[in-house]
Amino acid sequence: xxxxxxxxxxxxxxxxxxxxxxxxxxxxxxxxxxxxxxxxxxxxxxxxxxxxxxxxxxxxxxxxxxxxxxxxxxxxxxxxxxxxxxxxxxxxxxxxxxxxxxxxxxxxxxxxxxxxxxxxxxxxxxxxxxxxxxxxxxxxxxxxxxxxxxxxxxxxxxxxxxxxxxx
Amino acid sequence: xxxxxxxxxxxxxxxxxxxxxxxxxxxxxxxxxxxxxxxxxxxxxxxxxxxxxxxxxxxxxxxxxxxxxxxxxxxxxxxxxxxxxxxxxxxxxxxxxxxxxxxxxxxxxxxxxxxxxxxxxxxxxxxxxxxxxxxxxxxxxxxxxxxxxxxxxxxxxxxxxxxxxxxxxxxxxxxxxxxx
Numbered sequence: 001x002x003x004x005x006x007x008x009x010x011x012x013x014x015x016x017x018x019x020x021x022x023x024x025x026x027x028x029x030x031x032x033x034x035x036x037x038x039x040x041x042x043x044x045x046x047x048x049x050x051x052x053x054x055x056x057x058x059x060x061x062x063x064x065x066x067x068x069x070x071x072x073x074x075x076x077x078x079x080x081x082x083x084x085x086x087x088x089x090x091x092x093x094x095x096x097x098x099x100x101x102x103x104x105x106x107x108x109x110x111x112x113x114x115x116x117x118x119x120x121x122x123x124x125x126x127x128x129x130x131x132x133x134x135x136x137x138x139x140x141x142x143x144x145x146x147x148x149x150x151x152x153x154x155x156x157x158x159x160x161x162x163x164x165x166x167x
Numbered sequence: 168x169x170x171x172x173x174x175x176x177x178x179x180x181x182x183x184x185x186x187x188x189x190x191x192x193x194x195x196x197x198x199x200x201x202x203x204x205x206x207x208x209x210x211x212x213x214x215x216x217x218x219x220x221x222x223x224x225x226x227x228x229x230x231x232x233x234x235x236x237x238x239x240x241x242x243x244x245x246x247x248x249x250x251x252x253x254x255x256x257x258x259x260x261x262x263x264x265x266x267x268x269x270x271x272x273x274x275x276x277x278x279x280x281x282x283x284x285x286x287x288x289x290x291x292x293x294x295x296x297x298x299x300x301x302x303x304x305x306x307x308x309x310x311x312x313x314x315x316x317x318x319x320x321x322x323x324x325x326x327x328x329x330x331x332x333x334x335x336x337x338x339x340x341x342x343x344x345x346x347x
Binding site: 136137138145150151152153154156157158159160 | 252253255280281285286287288289291295
């Protein structure tokens with residue numbers, strides 16, 4: 001069990017950033033808050049720099065796509081306080097036509113590849129990123145394959161065609 | 168008493184003190200029994216290949232003792248494992264660097280057809296980027312299957328003309344892959 005409870009953690013963030021985030025819940029004890037792209041850099045910096053909290057470890061940056069939702073594309077940050085043995089999750093949702101968010105490479109160097117991956121798969125553009133290129137997929141790919149409208153299966157596949165199965 | 172088996176001589180005319188055959192057959196026999204494979208192993212089929220090379224199955228029996236990790240010296244490209252689309256140009260480059268005569272063997276479901284990975288990031292069979300001579304089915308194939316495929320390659324090598332590279336059919340095949 002961590003040295004800081006989620007209530008204390010929430011209070012510290014709430015004192016610093018009143019009304020600038022909403023609490024989504026605590027699934028499996030993992031405090032999850034949602035904020036906006038205007039506040040995300042300030043909140044991340046605070047969590048890292050605060051003398052008590054010390055969320056110095058950026059576990060992951062990833063994305064999510066909810067087609068049909070008002071704000072379709074989500075960017076999710078997982079932070080870990082190694083000193084306090086506490087984790088936190090932050091979510092930012094963006095409109096599909098305007099998927100810009102400030103980079104976290106100014107806070108953690110390790111965010112570089114995580115943001116490249118999120119750009120590669122979800123098309124999230126991290127403003128201020130030093131080298132925002134594709135990292136996993138081929139360079140000449142034009143789509144963002146983890147978005148739901150992208151077909152998972154490869155169109156060149158022939159051995160699953162219906163006529164092989166008498167259909 | 169040694170029981171080393173020697174390869175049978177190719178068909179030819181034999182008489183007292185001489186033996187005559189065509190140069191293609193003699194060269195084919197020599198090539199077939201001294202293939203240098205280049206293992207392009209990316210996943211589990213590569214593990215099966217390691218077993219194939221080990222003394223229990225002993226691919227060296229077929230003259231393939233010497234693995235070549237340089238494409239310049241290799242005769243046979245053995246592609247074993249899933250080839251992602253990002254790996255495709257690398258595989259093609261390796262093939263282009265091989266000198267003629269060269270043969271390609273696709274080992275396992277992934278290299279042959281993409282296997283279980285029917286997805287946007289995986290090449291659906293290496294024959295999308297390079298011509299393939301022999302496909303070995305299996306997921307992964309057992310060493311016996313890999314050896315069977317290797318012996319099929321040997322059959323091809325034995326029966327091919329020495330100037331396969333100059334045949335119009337072969338050049339047409341290479342041209343369809345945009346090579347030369």
